[in-house]
Amino acid sequence: MSIKIRMIGTGSAFAKKYFNNNALVTSGDYTLLIDFGITGPLSMYQMNMPLDRIDGVVVTHLHADHIGGLEELMLRLRFDYKKKPTLFIEEHLVQPLWDYSLRGGLEFGAGGTQKLDDFFHIIPLTARKPQEVAPGLRLEIWPTRHFPDMPSYAIILNDKLFYSGDTVFDPNLIGSALERGCDYILHECQLEGQGLFHATLAELLTLPEDVQRKVRLMHYGDHMEQYIGHTGLMTFLHQHETYEFPI
Ligand SMILES: O=c1ccn([C@@H]2O[C@H](COP(=O)(O)O)[C@@H](O)[C@H]2O)c(=O)[nH]1
Numbered sequence: 001m002s003i004k005i006r007m008i009g010t011g012s013a014f015a016k017k018y019f020n021n022n023a024l025v026t027s028g029d030y031t032l033l034i035d036f037g038i039t040g041p042l043s044m045y046q047m048n049m050p051l052d053r054i055d056g057v058v059v060t061h062l063h064a065d066h067i068g069g070l071e072e073l074m075l076r077l078r079f080d081y082k083k084k085p086t087l088f089i090e091e092h093l094v095q096p097l098w099d100y101s102l103r104g105g106l107e108f109g110a111g112g113t114q115k116l117d118d119f120f121h122i123i124p125l126t127a128r129k130p131q132e133v134a135p136g137l138r139l140e141i142w143p144t145r146h147f148p149d150m151p152s153y154a155i156i157l158n159d160k161l162f163y164s165g166d167t168v169f170d171p172n173l174i175g176s177a178l179e180r181g182c183d184y185i186l187h188e189c190q191l192e193g194q195g196l197f198h199a200t201l202a203e204l205l206t207l208p209e210d211v212q213r214k215v216r217l218m219h220y221g222d223h224m225e226q227y228i229g230h231t232g233l234m235t236f237l238h239q240h241e242t243y244e245f246p247i
């Protein structure tokens with residue numbers, strides 16, 4: 001059993017060379033989108049990947065580089081493709097996603113007065129409670145520390161792959177993922193500066209070598225190429241590339 005992850009983008013919020021850090025997970029016939037930021041629709045177009053491939057979407061948090069492409073996705077799926085995908089999102093984020101991020105553009109539309117559940121089958125998630133997505137694909141969300149008081153989540157796939165979402169460097173969180181049995185740690189990485197809201201490369205380099213071997217870096221800035229060869233035993237994920245994980 002394996003899943004494939006194609007990186008729609010690997011860049012940080014304001015990176016211009018790399019699209020927003022979003023990913024497509026494929027397990028069997030099912031395609032799950034992890035986040036869909038402002039640059040998501042253009043990146044999918046460049047990958048020649050029609051939006052109706054998407055069966056489900058899981059959202060880590062409400063920053064625009066993670067949800068800014070949803071309006072276009074929702075409209076295209078509802079009206080062009082007549083498809084209603086599933087939305088997996090932490091239970092307390094359902095209403096804020098609609099009220100603060102999507103409602104202004106979508107409430108009054110071609111379908112009359114519209115609501116979030118006109119576009120998605122909504123599956124509210126509880127942190128640390130496993131949720132089956134499709135046969136052979138299970139996810140769990142774990143809270144992360146990102147902006148103070150802002151709900152933000154990492155994603156665990158099949159107990160084997162940890163996808164950090166946005167978080168400060170949190171060795172305990174990484175330790176929990178390893179204890180759970182995760183063999184793959186896809187982690188955000190801020191290349192330069194202080195890690196106020198993100199994990200810096202300098203911080204990630206303090207991880208022991210056996211952990212670094214499991215780490216793939218994403219959500220990085222435009223100077224990524226300068227850092228190739230300077231990431232210890234960790235390697236960069238690259239936008240539009242597909243990675244296969246036997247999980
Ligand atoms: O003071 C602020 C408040 C909000 N932002 C927003 O955060 C994200 C940054 O994205 P990250 O991927 O978490 O870096 C972006 O949407 C900003 O509008 C901020 O940067 N500063």
Ligand SMILES: [Zn+2]
Nearest residue numbers: 013063065166
């Ligand atoms: Zn981000």
Ligand SMILES: [Zn+2]
Nearest residue numbers: 061063146166
């Ligand atoms: Zn963020």
